Structures are given as C-alpha cells and as structure tokens.
Amino acid sequence: MNDDPLWLAQVAFAALGDIAFASMLGAVLMNGWLSKEKAFATVSPARFGWARARRIGSGGALVLAFANLVLLWLQAASMSGVPVMEAGASVWTVLTATHAGTGWAIAFAGSVLLVLATASGAPMGAGRLAFAAFGALVAAAGKASVGHAADAGAFSVAEVVQTLHLLATGVWGGVVIAGAFAVLPALGTSLARAFLIRIAGKMSTMAVVAVVLVIATGVFNALRGLGGAASVLQQSVWGHVLIVKAVLVATALIFGGLNRWSALPRLRRTASTVDAHTVTNVMRVEGLLMIGVFVAASVLSHSVPGFAFGG
Template identity: 65%
Template sequence: MSIDSLWLLQVFFAALADLAFASALGALLLRVWLGRERAFASMSPARGGYRRASRTSSVSALVFIACIFASLWLQSAAMSGSPILDAGASLWLVATATHAGVGWAVACAGGVLLALASGTSGALGAGRVAAAVLGAIVAAAGKAAVGHAADAGAFSIAEGVQTLHLLATGVWGGVVIAGAAAVLPALDTSVARASLVRIVSRMSHAAAIAVALAIATGVFNAWRGTGGSADVLTGSGWGRALLLKSALIACALMLGALSRWSALPRLQRTASTTDAHTVINVMRVEAVLMVMVFVTASVLSHSVPGFAS
C-alpha cells in the first residue's frame, strides 16, 4: 500500500460514496415508514420529517453518483499512470475494458436508479420502491466488484457476500445517520411525538436485522482477508484497520443496545420530551461512530489484505 495523494483521494471518495449510499437507503426507508403515517399530507404533524427524508434521499443519491464517477476517474489515473487531471483520456477504456471499471459503471447505474426512484417529494408507490430496491442491489453489486471480493472472480460467492454486506451496513448505518441527522429532529415536537415513537421503533427493528446480516457477512470477509491466520491482525496495516473497525462497531452496537433496550422503552412509556431528546442524542452519537466505521471500511478496501501482506 502506497499512501500518496491519489490513494488518499480514493479513500475519501469511497468513504463518501458509502456514506451517501447508506444515507440514501436510510432516508428511503424512513420515507416509506412515514408514508404509512401519511406524513406527506399537508396537515400531517410529521410532514416536516417526511420532507427532510425526501430531500435526504434525493441529495444522497446524487452525491453517491458523483462520488462513483470521481472514483472511476481516480481509478483511470491509477491504471493509466497519468496525472489525475489527465485521467479523462483513459476513462472510457477503463470503464468498459477492465473489471474494476465495469464495477464502478454498474454502481453508477444503480445510483442513477436510486436517484430516479427518490426524485420527487410525493408518496412512494410500489413501483418506485421496487426501483429503489433494484437500484440499491445493483449499486452494491457494482461496489462489491471493485473491492477485495473481486479477487475471487466475477459472480463469486465472495462478491455475493460482499454485496449483502454492503446492503446490510447501508441499511444499519443509513437509518441511524439519516434519522439522527435529518429526520428525527423534525419529529421532535409534541404533536408529532406519536409518529416519532413509531418511527424509532421501526428503525430499531430494521437495524437489528441489518446488524445480524452485517456481522455474519463481516465475519466471513474478515476470515477471508486474514487467510485464517490471526497473526495478520497485528502484523499488517490492513489488520490494524480491521481491529479499529471492529472496535468502532462494538461501540456502535452498545449504543444501539442502549437505545433499543433502555431509551426506546422509556420513550414508549412516557412519550416525554426529555426521553425523546435522549433517544435522538444517543442515536446521534451512534451516527458519528457509523461515519467512522465507513471511513475505516474505505481504508480497508484500499489496503492490501492481511494474508497477502
């Protein structure tokens, strides 16, 4: 692994793409749940939350597309050996004739589908939800094809597991980040308190399922990356990054457990402003940890796997 300006830019845009992808997924889920509350109606007390979810999903999908294009541009610079500003000359060739380039192009296509599905502020119909799900799967599959899972070959089990891992972490991180940063504060009023309680409950259930899938697929990826040897965890930069990511995930899990088993039940009993603030604040800290997890994951994906080093 060579740490230079190109590597740092690749890590930055990959991390930002992961954050944008997760935010788009989380905001779309929140839109679906708020749609069941009919929060899109002009007189709904939860309308502010629905509007924020709509904006977050649309903007996040557009940021994801921009980051994927930037990553493809940087990949062209890395493969051609040309300066970053001159990489456009080889962009088309890399995008169509290399496995990594095709993966970025597929991810970009998934992002476009996500953006189209979340492009308006009206209620999400079944067709648009289906398009969003398809876009998310395509985007995750494209990103899986440019990571370490691609070493096992196209359409391999490793790529399939990584696709599921990206979707699971996207849902988990997305509902936390989009909820804490944008949607839940707009529901933190007395008239919208019932909607807040129901939305947080749905977020907790969805996150629990996503966490289980993320951990299962993450363990598989970690085992594959170490080659079955624990020595690489402390003997390589990749291994130390993996340990840091695991520690951050453990902290996020503890906060999620605190919210699910303590703060949320108390809010459901009292529906008080104090307990609502507690739930949102705990989720904000968890959101910061999830941002750090995505950044660490980007470092891992751009580092030489432990078994190889």
C-alpha cells in the same frame, strides 16, 4: 498507512459514496414508513420529517452518483500513472477495457436507478420502494465486483456475501445517520411525538435485522481476509484497520442496544421531550460511530488484504 494524495482521494470519495448510499437507504425507508402514515399531508404534524426524508433520499442518491464519477476519474489516473488532471484520456480505456471499469459501470447504473427512484416529490409507495431496492442491489453488486471479493471470481460466494454486507451495513448506518441527524429532529414537536416513537421503533427493528447480517457477513469477510493467519492483524495496515473497524462496530452496537432496551422503552412510557431528546442524542453518537465504520471500510477496500501476505 499510505500517504499518497491519489490514494487518500480515492479513500475519501469512496467513504463519501458509502455514507451517501447509507443515508439514502435510511431516508428511503423512513420516507416509505412516513408515507404509509400519510405524513405528507399538509395538515400532518410529521410533514416536516417526511420532507426531510425525501430530500435526504434524493440528495444521497445524487452524491453517490457524483462520488462514483470522481472515483472513475481517480481510478483512471491510478491505472495510467498520469497526474489526476491529465487522466481524462484514460477514462474511456479504463471503462471499456478493464474489470474495474465494468464493475464501476454496474455500480454507477445502480446509482442512476437510485436517483430516478428518489427524484419524485410524491409519497414513497411500494412500487418506488421496490425500484429503489433494485437500484441499491445493483449499486452494491457493482461495488462488490471490484473489491477484494472479486479475487474469488465473478458471481462467487465472496462477491455475494460482500454485496449483502454492503447492503446490510448501508441499512444499519443509514437509518441511524439519516434518522438521528435529519428525520427524528424534525419530528421533535409534541404534536409529532407519536410519529417519532413509531418511526424510532421501526428504525430500531430494521437496525437489528441489518446488524445480524452485518455481523454474519463481516465475520466471513474478516476470516477470508486473514487468509488463515491471525498474525496479519498485527503485521499489516489492513489488519490494524480491521481492528479499528471492529471496535467501532462493537461500540456502535452498545449505543444501539442502549437505545433499544433502555431509552426507547422509556420514551414509549413517558412520551416526554427529555426522553425523545435522549433517544435522538444516543442515536447521534451511534451515527458518528457508523460514519467512522464507513471510513475504515473504505481504507480496508483500498489496502492490501491480509490473505495477500500469506501468498
């Protein structure tokens, strides 16, 4: 494992950006669902949950934009070989004269679109949802264009798959993280219980769709990263981290399945406070595991991929 402070900073801010991106996606979806049910109304018992979704959405977009700005500075320091505090003179060169700078500009443009899409305090209608989806696509495509997938060339199948992987992982992790730690607890009152049950059900369905895409694209990325040599799993840091990520994903799937096929059906039958807390608590464990997945993904993206060892 690399112990260089600059590398660690890049990994940390990349992970922060991924978590913010995911939380924003999840919050925007829940904002849309709650807005459709008019939870924004002053008299609605779910208004607090809607307000939290709105704040998490706008806050996540701002944190993503900030993380991207820091990453550009760190990239300039890495590419120029100068101390971080002296990297300012290299930022413009990196931005205008390198492939990494072009990819960063696309990703940052996506984050700006997301800030604009989530800035309003109005209910999240179909138009803003579409605008946010476009911003998320741009942000994910920009990030994919500077990762390991870029080795296959611009607009390659690898880049398209990685873009889908980033979006799907963001949706899965986002509905779980934003839902478990912010929105569902705000719907915990008995008066808002019906909203909680419906939103939790929509979250579960959305997560299933996202998981299918995560697994399909993840397998593609893993096989590509291995370069046909399974021994890379044991012989490289990249391989070790890939195993850790796979274990975290598998464990998160177990907790997600526990909620979908056990806790959530029981909550629908009873609508009890105890079962509502069980759904939220199980989802919190899944959310913590997904945060671990984002950290592992960040380490992978800043490590030499397996196919490089095979020449």
